[in-house]
Amino acid sequence: DGGITQSPKYLFRKEGQNVTLSCEQNLNHDAMYWYRQDPGQGLRLIYYSQIVNDFQKGDIAEGYSVSREKKESFPLTVTSAQKNPTAFYLCATKPTPFGNEQFFGPGTRLTVL
Amino acid sequence: AQSVTQPDIHITVSEGASLELRCNYSYGATPYLFWYVQSPGQGLQLLLKYFSGDTLVQGIKGFEAEFKRSQSSFNLRKPSVHWSDAAEYFCAVREAAGNKLTFGGGTRVLVKP
Numbered sequence: 650d651g652g653i654t655q656s657p658k659y660l661f662r663k664e665g666q667n668v669t670l671s672c673e674q675n676l677n678h679d680a681m682y683w684y685r686q687d688p689g690q691g692l693r694l695i696y697y698s699q700i701v702n703d704f705q706k707g708d709i710a711e712g713y714s715v716s717r718e719k720k721e722s723f724p725l726t727v728t729s730a731q732k733n734p735t736a737f738y739l740c741a742t743k744p745t746p747f748g749n750e751q752f753f754g755p756g757t758r759l760t761v762l
Numbered sequence: 763a764q765s766v767t768q769p770d771i772h773i774t775v776s777e778g779a780s781l782e783l784r785c786n787y788s789y790g791a792t793p794y795l796f797w798y799v800q801s802p803g804q805g806l807q808l809l810l811k812y813f814s815g816d817t818l819v820q821g822i823k824g825f826e827a828e829f830k831r832s833q834s835s836f837n838l839r840k841p842s843v844h845w846s847d848a849a850e851y852f853c854a855v856r857e858a859a860g861n862k863l864t865f866g867g868g869t870r871v872l873v874k875p
Contacts, residue, residue, distance in 0.1 A: 689867050691766075691852055691865035691867045692806075692865040693865075699861065707862070739806070741806075743861075749813065750808055751808075751863060753798075753806040755805045756804065756805050
């Protein structure tokens, strides 16, 4: 069954703790993206990766970190430096970096207490 | 920098009535334009896209959109809405030679019986 998996769907953490969100894909897509969604603000790009072992900052990278050690996986770590981490996080992929369509995962809702 | 504006935060429409969602973009050259739909708590699904050619594009679920260069707009329409069209809709723009999407703030559509 092909697709993008984000786990868990709901995540709760205490303030000051780092937390890692998972994004896995078996579509064999080269490019992967992380977005943050807040009400009324649309989606904002956190980080993206066009190939394995390479990634670039998006518009709101502060307080986040990523790795791309495998083509299938692009985990996002929300660090304690992120001042307002409670949000809905979406992972997306594209077949090639300059391809035309992004495919989205189901998202993870992170709540920091 | 490119930007996308969706002027309507919420729209309520009766089932069977027509729907039009507005999208305005700011970008120097001809952009690539997209409309996505998001059901509550889910990822985004591509409705349609415009790259070049015919300015009226057809998408899935009976949606269409028209690109108007003179107005920098890419409005989404559906002649007759169904209760299942209740969702949030996002307009997005990408540079033709770029690899990142910029999203509007979204329009939430409520469908009355």
